[in-house]
Amino acid sequence: MSQVLIVGAGRLGKGFLGETFFNAGWKIGFLDNDPRVTEELQRTGTFTVKVHSADDIINNTISGYNVFDCDDNHSCMDFFLNTDVVCLPLYPSDFEEAASYLAPCFEEQMKKNPTKKMTLICLTNKNHIIEKIKGYFLNNLSSEAAKAWFKENVAFRDSIVRRSTDAPTNYSTDLVTTAVASLLIQSPVYNPIDDVQWLELRDNIEMLKDIKVFTINGPHAATAYMGYLRGMKTIPEASADPIVGNKVNEIHDLIVKAVMEEYPITREELKDLEYLPKAKNEIPDSIRRVAYDPIRKLGKQDRLIGTALLCQKHGIDFEPLAYAIACAFSYDDPSDLNAVKLQKEIQENGLASTVTKVTGLPQDHPIAATILRFSNNLKQELNV
Numbered sequence: 156m157s158q159v160l161i162v163g164a165g166r167l168g169k170g171f172l173g174e175t176f177f178n179a180g181w182k183i184g185f186l187d188n189d190p191r192v193t194e195e196l197q198r199t200g201t202f203t204v205k206v207h208s209a210d211d212i213i214n215n216t217i218s219g220y221n222v223f224d225c226d227d228n229h230s231c232m233d234f235f236l237n238t239d240v241v242c243l244p245l246y247p248s249d250f251e252e253a254a255s256y257l258a259p260c261f262e263e264q265m266k267k268n269p270t271k272k273m274t275l276i277c278l279t280n281k282n283h284i285i286e287k288i289k290g291y292f293l294n295n296l297s298s299e300a301a302k303a304w305f306k307e308n309v310a311f312r313d314s315i316v317r318r319s320t321d322a323p324t325n326y327s328t329d330l331v332t333t334a335v336a337s338l339l340i341q342s343p344v345y346n347p348i349d350d351v352q353w354l355e356l357r358d359n360i361e362m363l364k365d366i367k368v369f370t371i372n373g374p375h376a377a378t379a380y381m382g383y384l385r386g387m388k389t390i391p392e393a394s395a396d397p398i399v400g401n402k403v404n405e406i407h408d409l410i411v412k413a414v415m416e417e418y419p420i421t422r423e424e425l426k427d428l429e430y431l432p433k434a435k436n437e438i439p440d441s442i443r444r445v446a447y448d449p450i451r452k453l454g455k456q457d458r459l460i461g462t463a464l465l466c467q468k469h470g471i472d473f474e475p476l477a478y479a480i481a482c483a484f485s486y487d488d489p490s491d492l493n494a495v496k497l498q499k500e501i502q503e504n505g506l507a508s509t510v511t512k513v514t515g516l517p518q519d520h521p522i523a524a525t526i527l528r529f530s531n532n533l534k535q536e537l538n539v
């Protein structure tokens with residue numbers, strides 16, 4: 156039986172990977188450093204995922220999995236040694252710690268099964284960080300021999316996530332997910348995964364990931380920040396709102412135009428990547444999850460500033476995006492640590508300086524200047 160270790164048993168770990176590998180009959184292990192996650196998975200012994208596909212909604216109950224804490228004695232070791240695929244659905248800031256924890260497992264694998272091949276798949280929305288993450292793993296290996304073994308025997312791959320999976324918390328055992336498009340994984344991999352639905356190998360993941368993050372996550376984040384300002388709680392609610400909906404449609408079309416100018420991709424290829432079939436009864440995805448961590452989302456290469464810069468580069472109107480960005484700078488959900496940090500920064504140092512610090516754009520940059528202009532009159536545009 157093939158075996159997968161899922162490092163990060165939060166929303167995507169359980170609601171997408173857990174559910175998907177379970178359906179394919181793989182042996183599943185979850186490793187998480189939050190004791191609330193591991194305790195809850197152990198206590199319940201099962202978790203449920205409401206899966207919205209294009210024409211059906213099914214409730215799936217997942218059971219028979221193994222659960223491991225990130226304990227000092229590496230209780231996941233025996234499981235790890237029999238593992239074929241390691242999936243890491245983690246936020247970008249969590250990889251350094253995960254690499255440090257997993258390094259001894261790879262060293263042991265090299266000693267016990269030197270010819271074994273493994274595949275490691277990173278699942279984030281952040282592009283161009285895969286070499287840095289690989290560096291975390293290599294730096295934690297203790298010898299040149301181990302580094303050479305790792306490079307030779309572990310297929311280290313990035314991926315593109317094309318689904319939303321939500322739950323009230325990372326430790327919830329009741330999840331909801333959309334299943335309308337596959338996870339795209341950089342090919343080749345070292346272990347067969349063709350028996351697992353919703354996993355698909357592709358070349359050129361780095362370019363495709365920019366396009367996906369820009370065309371899907373850009374408008375999605377804009378929906379969240381504008382919806383929040385309108386007092387809404389869910390993405391479907393915000394999308395159905397005519398004021399937010401129209402602004403997001405405009406933003407989407409401008410981004411698509413800019414992407415078509417920038418990348419060697421045909422409209423058909425783009426459609427295949429960014430057009431996700433509608434799931435039956437859209438999931439009540441929370442604005443909180445999609446807006447989560449505005450500091451990361453306002454980074455220079457990320458979904459909002461990255462797309463505004465692309466529009467500017469190609470002479471395409473970036474004002475609607477700058478408006479959504481201004482809304483993101485006003486995002487103040489008290490339960491989002493980085494939203495709180497952002498607001499504190501604005502209060503202490505002013506908006507202009509914060510825009511520059513977070514986005515990397517100088518204050519006189521036309522996009523920064525437009526963000527500041529809109530910020531003076533944010534609520535009026537949205538009729539609030």
Ligand SMILES: NC(=O)C1=CN([C@@H]2O[C@H](COP(=O)(O)OP(=O)(O)OC[C@H]3O[C@@H](n4cnc5c(N)ncnc54)[C@H](O)[C@@H]3O)[C@@H](O)[C@H]2O)C=CC1
Nearest residue numbers: 163165166167187188189245246249253279316319320325
């Ligand atoms: N939920 C979704 O629909 C999507 C999520 N993503 C990406 O997937 C990644 C995970 O997202 P979610 O599952 O939603 O987050 P989450 O917060 O629900 O789950 C992340 C889990 O990783 C665990 N974790 C953190 N550091 C760890 C470590 N060093 N070792 C072991 N476990 C660790 C946390 O305790 C948490 O349970 C993020 O990069 C996100 O951007 C991408 C697209 C869709």
Ligand SMILES: O=P(O)(O)OC[C@H]1O[C@](O)(CO)[C@@H](O)[C@@H]1O
Nearest residue numbers: 280316318319372375444445447
């Ligand atoms: O996981 P992040 O990067 O914080 O952002 C959430 C985004 O990821 C997705 O879940 C899938 O890409 C989108 O639904 C949402 O826009």
